Amino acid sequence: MVGALLFMTNKKIIIAGGGTGGHLFPALAIGEEIIRRNPNTKIHYIGSIFGLESKVYPIKDVWHTLLPIRGLQRGFGLTSIARNLLLPFRIVISIIKINKLLKEFVPEIIIATGGYAAAIPLLVISKIYGDLPILLQEQNSFPGLTTRWFADKAQKICVAFDEPIKTLGANTILTGNPVRKAISKGNRNNGIKKFNFNKNKKTIFLFGGSQGSSYLNKIMSEVVKNISNAGHQILWQTGDLEYSQYRFMNSENIRVVPFINNMADAYAISDLIVCRSGALTLAEITVCGKPSILIPFSNAAGNHQTKNAEALVKMGAARVLFEKSLVPKIMIHTIMNLIHNNKKLANMSKASKALGKPNATIKIVDLITLVEP
DSSP states (O other): OHHHHHTTSOOEEEEEOOSSHHHHHHHHHHHHHHHHHOTTOEEEEEEETTSTHHHHHHHHTOOEEEESOOOOOOOOSHHHHHHHHHHHHHHHHHHHHHHHHHHHOOOSEEEEOSSHHHHHHHHHHHHHOTTSOEEEEEOSSSOOHHHHHHGGGOSEEEESSSTTHHHHOTTEEEOOOOOOGGGGOOOHHHHHHHTTOOTTSOEEEEEOSTTOOHHHHHHHHTTHHHHHHTTOEEEEEOOGGGHHHHGGGOOSSEEEESOOSOHHHHHHTOSEEEEOOOHHHHHHHHHTTOOEEEOOOTTOGGGHHHHHHHHHHHTTSEEEOOGGGOOHHHHHHHHHHHHTOHHHHHHHHHHHHHHOOTTHHHHHHHHHTTOOO
16 A cells, blocks of 8 residues: 555655645645654645745745646636637646656655646646556535546545535545644734734624635725724735735725735634635634635636535524625625624634534545555
């Protein structure tokens, strides 16, 4: 068994995935747990030059390769058309880079957390190194393309929801989504100090995922002043691309930031969270036991964000608002009703905590010892 030897000597592992935080941070969480168990393990991360990992990996100072790959663009504008025309060339260049890497670094196993940055290594490895063990980690209730493409080649598939088990095969195991150990260990006092907030006021944390959300930013821009004027504090992560449009809204009770590196402290100061319902986001807020208002992305594949949100709503951990009927007045009303109801917030927090799976990363790394070629 490959896995039985995995942590006994210096082993080599490739962890591939990225593009968004939903694929990147599970990769980092799994890698951190592997290194915690055996610091001598050599991990090489693979991501995209266009993904969040292009910023995070250098900061984390991890060994990595970035591929010139990005997903197929859905729009019909000149930029989207140009990017799609370049895609075949980007795929060829990425394959060449992976082949070069594999000549220098031959892993005992590849772990893939999704995204196009994971698809290319999996494609090359499955064609050339057919006996190399593969472990897939799928975050969503509706499996992504990379998981669907390579499910039949994987020895183990780790999922966070029951639904994919029915379609992905007998090697599929319910583990929950991996989150970084530090995410639930934020320090409220540090967060209050960092964002220069008043410790006696309630704080609403607004964000649209690691890259931000144009739709949510627009809605938020029309509601934050009302909430602020009621005496509540707002921490608003816009994403890098739109920060310049909204930074002028900073005030005594409003903090507008492009990106937050230390999400643990941001969660620690939050009394209520307003966000999308991506799988990783929900994994983090439930591990932290935070009540939330969820706005699912309406164009998510397989409508998976709505399904993700419904799981929390069903257990009383969240409220859901849908894009098609959402107007600023409804958003303000929902936030104010919850933030002024301490009993309701406490019950939602308890329900959220009960849904959290803080040991998901440990379960996934445990499974590596069961992976056979």
